[in-house]
Amino acid sequence: MSIEVKNLIKTFGDRTVINNISFSVNNGETLAIVGFSGSGKSTILKLICGLIQPDSGEIITSEGDIAMVFQYSALFDSLNIADNIAFALHERRDLRNKYTESDIRKIVTEKLALVGLKGIEEQYPSELSGGMQKRVSFARAIVTEPNTILYDEPTSGLDPISSTLIEDYIVRLKEETQAASIVVTHQMSTIRRTADRVIMLYDGKIVFEGTPDDMLRQDNDYTKQFVTASLEGPMKMMA
Ligand SMILES: Nc1ncnc2c1ncn2[C@@H]1O[C@H](COP(=O)(O)OP(=O)(O)OP(=O)(O)O)[C@@H](O)[C@H]1O
Ligand SMILES: [Mg+2]
Structure with missing residues (x-):
């Protein structure tokens, strides 16, 4: 079992948005x-x-990375597309020394190709359409090879x-x-x-x-x- 949710409850103010879900x-x-x-x-x-955090209940996930592709792309406006995608590889302590810059460039190019966007490494989020931003955020989420x-x-x-x-x-x-x-x-x-x-x-x-x-x-x-x-x-x- 990789994700297990048991008796989850979450309220915001007086509204119970998640009411005992498993x-x-x-x-x-x-x-x-x-x-x-x-x-x-x-x-x-x-x-x-x-x-x-939940009010109560349990969430059990298997070890390894959890990736989230957000509803709104949530790219960093001040970083170009390559740096957005490589963000976790540059910033995460456990990944920082794992790849050389040339490895990272290769990974970025490969992930961009997977979402049908070649050659936009140097562009900035504001220069892309909403759909393109969405695909970039997808590429960014999977860069760490997550298992959830x-x-x-x-x-x-x-x-x-x-x-x-x-x-x-x-x-x-x-x-x-x-x-x-x-x-x-x-x-x-x-x-x-x-x-x-x-x-x-x-x-x-x-x-x-x-x-x-x-x-x-x-x-x-x-x-x-x-x-x-x-x-x-x-x-x-x-x-
Ligand atoms: N941080 C928060 N503080 C207060 N209320 C919140 C918060 N986050 C979500 N809610 C409320 O919880 C409810 C569920 O929100 P949620 O974003 O999970 O809906 P959703 O099913 O994803 O909707 P959509 O299809 O529009 O994205 C809404 O009534 C929302 O206003
Ligand atoms: Mg939503």
């Missing part, structure tokens, strides 16, 4: 987390990577071809590294192409758990409402 992800498995805006998807990822990878809406705002590229890469990375991955997404193509299992959040709870095919079968009120994007159903948008 699930696990095996090595070599990708779990999709879906749910309306504000249902707590990003919060779960931030709890798993330790950016925020958390993707927060990796394909939102991307054109269909760039989405496919990222989806294929999520699958390839899983197959090559046997990492345990979680993909938060609204995009049906991303769920179908990358996920082995899906959980749906609503009102702080898991209201559905199954395969993408189970979800598309729409045989419960929650999956039906989500898949048909209907205003009618058990889930109400919160103000």
